[in-house]
Amino acid sequence: MIALRIFTGFVAAFLVLPLVVVMGSAFTSAGFVDFPPAGFSLKWFAEAAETENFRSGLWLSTWLAITASIISTAAGLLVGRVVTKSRTRLARRIVGVLTLPILVPTVIFAVASLQFWTLLGTRLNFWTLLVGHVVITLPFAVRTLVVAYQSFDPRLEEAAASLGAEPRYIYRRIVLPAIAPGLVATVAFTALLSFDDVVVSLFLAAPRSEPLPVVMFTYLDQNITPALSAVSAVIVVISLAMIILLERVIGLGKLFGASPETN
Amino acid sequence: MAMTVMPVADEPSPGAGEGNQDVDPRAQRRPWVLLPLLLCFAVGFLGPLVLIVTNALRTYVRGTGFQEFSTANLVEVLTAQRTLEAFRNTVLLAVLVVIVCILIAYPIGILFIRSSKRARTVILALILAPLLVNAVVRTFGWIILFSPGGTFDSLTGVTLYHTPAAVVIALVHLFVAYMVLSLLTSLSAIPPDLVPAAQTLGASPWFTFRRVVLPLSIPGLVSGSIIVFGLAAGAVLTPLLLGGSTMAVVTIDIYRSMLVFFDPSVAATLATVLLTINVLAILAGERIARRFVGHQFASGENAE
Numbered sequence: 326m327i328a329l330r331i332f333t334g335f336v337a338a339f340l341v342l343p344l345v346v347v348m349g350s351a352f353t354s355a356g357f358v359d360f361p362p363a364g365f366s367l368k369w370f371a372e373a374a375e376t377e378n379f380r381s382g383l384w385l386s387t388w389l390a391i392t393a394s395i396i397s398t399a400a401g402l403l404v405g406r407v408v409t410k411s412r413t414r415l416a417r418r419i420v421g422v423l424t425l426p427i428l429v430p431t432v433i434f435a436v437a438s439l440q441f442w443t444l445l446g447t448r449l450n451f452w453t454l455l456v457g458h459v460v461i462t463l464p465f466a467v468r469t470l471v472v473a474y475q476s477f478d479p480r481l482e483e484a485a486a487s488l489g490a491e492p493r494y495i496y497r498r499i500v501l502p503a504i505a506p507g508l509v510a511t512v513a514f515t516a517l518l519s520f521d522d523v524v525v526s527l528f529l530a531a532p533r534s535e536p537l538p539v540v541m542f543t544y545l546d547q548n549i550t551p552a553l554s555a556v557s558a559v560i561v562v563i564s565l566a567m568i569i570l571l572e573r574v575i576g577l578g579k580l581f582g583a584s585p586e587t588n
Numbered sequence: 589m590a591m592t593v594m595p596v597a598d599e600p601s602p603g604a605g606e607g608n609q610d611v612d613p614r615a616q617r618r619p620w621v622l623l624p625l626l627l628c629f630a631v632g633f634l635g636p637l638v639l640i641v642t643n644a645l646r647t648y649v650r651g652t653g654f655q656e657f658s659t660a661n662l663v664e665v666l667t668a669q670r671t672l673e674a675f676r677n678t679v680l681l682a683v684l685v686v687i688v689c690i691l692i693a694y695p696i697g698i699l700f701i702r703s704s705k706r707a708r709t710v711i712l713a714l715i716l717a718p719l720l721v722n723a724v725v726r727t728f729g730w731i732i733l734f735s736p737g738g739t740f741d742s743l744t745g746v747t748l749y750h751t752p753a754a755v756v757i758a759l760v761h762l763f764v765a766y767m768v769l770s771l772l773t774s775l776s777a778i779p780p781d782l783v784p785a786a787q788t789l790g791a792s793p794w795f796t797f798r799r800v801v802l803p804l805s806i807p808g809l810v811s812g813s814i815i816v817f818g819l820a821a822g823a824v825l826t827p828l829l830l831g832g833s834t835m836a837v838v839t840i841d842i843y844r845s846m847l848v849f850f851d852p853s854v855a856a857t858l859a860t861v862l863l864t865i866n867v868l869a870i871l872a873g874e875r876i877a878r879r880f881v882g883h884q885f886a887s888g889e890n891a892e
Binding site: 336341344350359361400407419429434437443444459463538557560568577580 | 692698739818866
């Protein structure tokens with residue numbers, strides 16, 4: 326048992342190691358990336374903040390994340406509601422179809438999308454990229470919200486209706502608050518997935534208008550500087566905030582499908 | 589109601605308008621309300637996939653585009669030495685990553701089922717948290733660690749930059765959490781009295797593990813393996829950035845042929861074959877898992 330605990334501890338340390346390294350290298354006072362960093366300085370954060378590429382990338386990524394999250398969550402709400410109310414095999418098949426993207430390697434979908442838009446003659450823009458992001462975030466929204474709706478007791482709705490409440494009121498004051506944890510988790514998780522996406526954005530982003538991860542990838546490929554570390558450090562902090570939020574709201578385990586419940 | 593949040597961009601939805609929901613709550617129960625959503629989804633997701641498969645089966649002329657259907661293109665790309673090597677490398681890499689992930693995930697799984705609820709939450713948080721961080725950032729960390737003159741180099745004198753080993757380590761880092769999750773699903777389903785029962789009947793811990801726990805965990809292992817295999821076979825960033833020229837995998841070829849050489853025909857072909865491999869792996873995995881689940885319930889004994 327002790328051995329298992331130590332092993333798990335090592336694995337956890339292994340998982341965190343690259344993140345620590347990247348964050349640490351951002352504080353260097355030298356002109357190149359190294360870990361442990363040479364000296365201590367915040368100048369690279371200032372440098373990163375002034376780099377136009379990073380700024381526009383961050384802006385685009387944020388907008389994409391917000392929009393993709395709203396669309397996916399709305400769609401997930403709709404699907405969850407309909408599927409749990411109807412309980413037909415068709416409903417289950419619909420959920421199956423909508424969660425298909427998880428099974429397809431992202432790079433295949435990305436390449437296919439690019440050829441698709443080329444065929445249609447559409448220039449690559451925010452909307453074509455958004456469609457890609459929605460496709461990859463929708464399965465998680467559907468999955469999480471269907472589960473959330475399933476744990477909601479429909480008798481509460483019926484009780485409220487029998488007391489004279491209108492459907493709109495019931496949905497707003499009874500159903501939504503009950504699925505609130507799942508809802509918040511979906512919004513946060515889909516936003517994070519979109520924000521983190523690299524492969525789809527790599528293929529579908531218009532030139533000179535790339536989300537932050539793609540900008541970072543280009544730097545990583547051609548021009549590694551501590552400014553990149555600084556950007557990465559900020560991203561790790563943002564992700565950390567999301568992680569804590571998700572853990573508090575719904576528990577990371579449940580988000581991915583595992584539960585800490587002992588049998 | 590939530591229906592008012594319907595976006596304009598890709599969902600014209602006459603059937604799911606706000607008014608309908610309010611007037612007839614039973615409309616919510618009819619699945620065809622989802623039809624507009626499904627249509628958009630078909631266009632956004634299934635359309636591209638169908639296209640890429642058909643593109644792989646057509647000839648391509650630069651400047652004009654895809655022409656008539658023929659398998660000539662497919663044959664040409666697939667019989668090239670380079671392509672066969674790339675696929676071989678991809679499969680080897682993916683299998684290796686799966687094996688290492690299993691070796692790491694299993695002890696964690698065992699610890700999980702033996703832990704209290706509080707400890708389980710901690711374990712889950714620790715293992716799952718890194719999944720939410722950008723893949724570029726995580727790969728960057730490994731680049732810093734493994735680059736010549738970097739931390740790992742100074743500590744051990746071994747440079748792993750641009751080696752397959754570095755790619756394997758980084759990919760395991762990215763995907764091991766998914767293996768743990770899958771495994772936990774199976775392990776958690778084992779009735780907690782089963783192990784003590786075996787032991788009261790005289791079984792040694794090793795025997796209990798080998799003949800009781802291990803077989804019951806196979807479905808989770810298989811499903812985790814499929815997931816990790818697909819992820820590792822489809823990884824682009826990490827082999828590209830960490831492996832350099834030592835990692836000639838299919839995904840890098842897809843990336844290069846599409847975005848660097850502007851040859852959609854090769855990209856389509858490679859992508860289609862990779863997709864096929866993935867689908868076959870999923871189907872094979874499901875068949876294997878089903879055999880073990882069947883055994884479990886049929887005879888009450890464990891599959892050998």
